[in-house]
Amino acid sequence: xxxxxxxxAASLSAAGFAALALPRLAVAQEAELPLTxxxxxxxxxxxxxxxxxxxxxxSPLKRDLRGDGSGxxxxxxxxxxxxxxxxxxxxxxxLWHANDxxxxxxxxxxxxxxxLTDEQGRYQFITRIPGLYPGRTRHFHVKLRxxxxxxxxxxxxxxxxxxxxxxxxxxxxxxxxxxxxxGGKLGRFDFVISA
Ligand SMILES: [Fe+2]
Numbered sequence: 584x585x586x587x588x589x590x591x592a593a594s595l596s597a598a599g600f601a602a603l604a605l606p607r608l609a610v611a612q613e614a615e616l617p618l619t620x621x622x623x624x625x626x627x628x629x630x631x632x633x634x635x636x637x638x639x640x641x642s643p644l645k646r647d648l649r650g651d652g653s654g655x656x657x658x659x660x661x662x663x664x665x666x667x668x669x670x671x672x673x674x675x676x677x678l679w680h681a682n683d684x685x686x687x688x689x690x691x692x693x694x695x696x697x698x699l700t701d702e703q704g705r706y707q708f709i710t711r712i713p714g715l716y717p718g719r720t721r722h723f724h725v726k727l728r729x730x731x732x733x734x735x736x737x738x739x740x741x742x743x744x745x746x747x748x749x750x751x752x753x754x755x756x757x758x759x760x761x762x763x764x765x766g767g768k769l770g771r772f773d774f775v776i777s778a
Contacts (some may be wrong), residue, residue: 594692625628625666626775630754632738635724642677645696652693654683654711656767659759662704663727665778670704674729676774678708685716712741712768720746720753729778739772 649656659678663671677697681687688694694713698706715721723739740747740758747753759770 586647588589596637610756626664626668628666628777629727629735629774631736632699632752632754632757632758634726634736635665635738637689637691638679638724638732639657639689639695642679642695642697643691643692644698646698646707648678648694648696649709651688652682652711652713654660656709657712657770658707658709658764659763659770659772660705660707661771661775662773663700663702663706663729666775669778671729671776671778672698672702673761674700674706674727674774674776676700676706677726677728678710678723680710680723683711683714683718685714696772702724706750709767715746720744720750722750723759725774727774729776732776732778735774735776 636691663674663676665671675697676699677695679687679695682694694710696708698708713721713723721741721744723740725735725737727735727737738752738757740753742753742758742761747755757772759772761768761770763769
């Protein structure tokens with residue numbers, strides 16, 4: 584169990600990415616994220632998508648959602664960036680998703696949590712791959728807010744999912760890059776906002 588104090592300490596330090604109780608996966612993810620991302624022309628902002636019916640406000644400050652259910656482990660991380668690829672510090676990234684049976688927790692906060700980006704604009708969650716429910720392909724829900732700026736509501740998708748082609752709102756620009764690692768999978772998605 585990770586204490587709130589540990590979480591706060593982890594969020595304040597780049598070393599926090601390696602401080603969780605999944606060392607090989609966390610260390611591998613740390614190695615994947617450079618201190619500053621490459622950037623060419625101004626990047627396109629992350630597309631907005633519908634919120635869906637299951638958003639719950641005031642999720643806990645929580646990085647590690649693994650204990651909220653079963654299923655394959657995924658360490659999801661990346662940057663929050665401006666269109667000029669400048670990191671956005673202290674942006675709130677709120678994640679919610681279904682459990683591996685495809686159900687949302689609508690009475691509590693299982694598989695619901697938020698993080699604040701660190702000084703390099705990075706966020707990270709360690710969670711489980713969500714299950715499927717009728718009518719949708721596999722997805723995460725995200726709300727992102729930097730300072731007093733507008734809220735970006737969107738969804739993230741998984742590669743090689745048969746349901747992607749049949750999903751009415753699936754968008755390939757919202758695909759997570761995923762690769763296998765020891766102990767789970769590593770996912771990478773960078774958000775771009777017009778800050
Ligand atoms: Fe959903």
